[in-house]
Amino acid sequence: MRIAIRTGMLYDGTDAPPRSNVTLVVDDGRIAEIAGNAERAVADRTYEAASVVPGLINCHVHLEVNGEPDIQTFYLIRTPTERTLDAARHARLALEAGVTTVRDLGGSESNAIALRDAVARGEHPGPTIVAAGRAICMTGGHGFFLGREADGPWDVRKAVREQRKAGATCIKLVATGGVLTKGAVPGQDQLGEEEMRAAIVEAATHGMRVAAHAIGTSGIKNALRAGVTSVEHGHLLDDEAIELFQSRDAYLVPTLAAVWRIYENIAGGAQPEYVVRKATEIYQHAGENIRKAYRAGVKIAGGSDAGTPYNRHEDYAYEVELMSTVLGMSPQQALTAATATAAQLIGVDAGVLAVGRPADLLLLAGDAGSDVRALREPRVVVKGGAIAHERP
Ligand SMILES: [Zn+2]
Numbered sequence: 001m002r003i004a005i006r007t008g009m010l011y012d013g014t015d016a017p018p019r020s021n022v023t024l025v026v027d028d029g030r031i032a033e034i035a036g037n038a039e040r041a042v043a044d045r046t047y048e049a050a051s052v053v054p055g056l057i058n059c060h061v062h063l064e065v066n067g068e069p070d071i072q073t074f075y076l077i078r079t080p081t082e083r084t085l086d087a088a089r090h091a092r093l094a095l096e097a098g099v100t101t102v103r104d105l106g107g108s109e110s111n112a113i114a115l116r117d118a119v120a121r122g123e124h125p126g127p128t129i130v131a132a133g134r135a136i137c138m139t140g141g142h143g144f145f146l147g148r149e150a151d152g153p154w155d156v157r158k159a160v161r162e163q164r165k166a167g168a169t170c171i172k173l174v175a176t177g178g179v180l181t182k183g184a185v186p187g188q189d190q191l192g193e194e195e196m197r198a199a200i201v202e203a204a205t206h207g208m209r210v211a212a213h214a215i216g217t218s219g220i221k222n223a224l225r226a227g228v229t230s231v232e233h234g235h236l237l238d239d240e241a242i243e244l245f246q247s248r249d250a251y252l253v254p255t256l257a258a259v260w261r262i263y264e265n266i267a268g269g270a271q272p273e274y275v276v277r278k279a280t281e282i283y284q285h286a287g288e289n290i291r292k293a294y295r296a297g298v299k300i301a302g303g304s305d306a307g308t309p310y311n312r313h314e315d316y317a318y319e320v321e322l323m324s325t326v327l328g329m330s331p332q333q334a335l336t337a338a339t340a341t342a343a344q345l346i347g348v349d350a351g352v353l354a355v356g357r358p359a360d361l362l363l364l365a366g367d368a369g370s371d372v373r374a375l376r377e378p379r380v381v382v383k384g385g386a387i388a389h390e391r392p
Helices: 071-077 080-096 111-120 153-166 193-205 217-226 239-248 256-264 273-295 313-325 331-337 340-346
Strands: 002-010 019-027 030-036 045-054 056-061 099-104 128-131 170-174 209-214 230-233 251-253 361-364 380-383 386-390
Touching: 002 361, 045 056, 056 313, 056 340, 080 099, 080 111, 080 313, 080 380, 080 386, 099 313, 099 340, 111 128, 153 170, 153 193, 170 193, 193 209, 193 217, 209 217, 217 230, 217 239, 239 273, 251 340, 256 273, 256 313, 313 331, 331 340
Parallel strands: 002 045, 056 099, 099 128, 170 209, 209 230, 230 251
Antiparallel strands: 002 019, 019 030, 045 361, 361 380, 380 386
């Protein structure tokens, strides 16, 4: 199908100046032309939009869950079959909200992997999925109820091999405690530097990138010294960590929405006390710390930790808003973090709108470059050159 889109503004996903009054022609899955509006494009369908942006890329999601207030208990009572159906539904919701690519950083079974393949075959609607399989954590570590517990360098290497065998194409390590696991302390180290280095060596052998969950200061630095591609959360980073991000050329995925959504929903009373307590503590420091890293030039890639309490897959636009309001990014810079930079981190051919590139893009009713809230409820979602969703 050949689609012509006349748009007031075109943001290509990078920091390049936007173009105004252009027509994009999509053909055979890719962007065939970008031309001035005066030229008449021949197409099967023609659309108009206030602005066009690349489909959003969420570098940190958990497809099996979607905002349940008590994730640890939810995992205990939900059956594997229910989780499969849940993951499929959440993938569809994300796509309809304009998220055309996600990186799933941990589930209890291989749901995200199976869904990745079903989406790729065209059997189920959803974003392009990059999947880590099960997160690798120490025995009793953060997320143990859905992760692969491993201790010592060789066991951790074996755990990496298991994820690869199951079909994962990237790896998630747990370097510190976390908010949603009872008894886990976010500031404390979990997998050690030596264990993470072993995992990274093994993953690199198979061409897999490694992301580390790290909230506490020391664990963030352990993960960076071990050589991770991205630190997830990073909320309690310090100046030395900022230097390590730069010297190792690592990415930071700040997942602000994960903290903000917990904090905003305390009054509901449905979240466990330990979740509220830990998230409130992190909330006091996260904005300032991540803003400092951003100003120092650390590469920020968009990821929301979608699935965590009140932090829904179809609400990724909120993370983009927070990157703008909390970190001080311009709307276009926040969009770049959630598109081109995100694509670089996870290694997918997406996130940039240019002739010859895949046509994953959103038609918006407002100008996302002047108000990032225009990303909410895209009018039309195009994925792989086809209309994936159209709002009546
Ligand atoms: Zn996560």
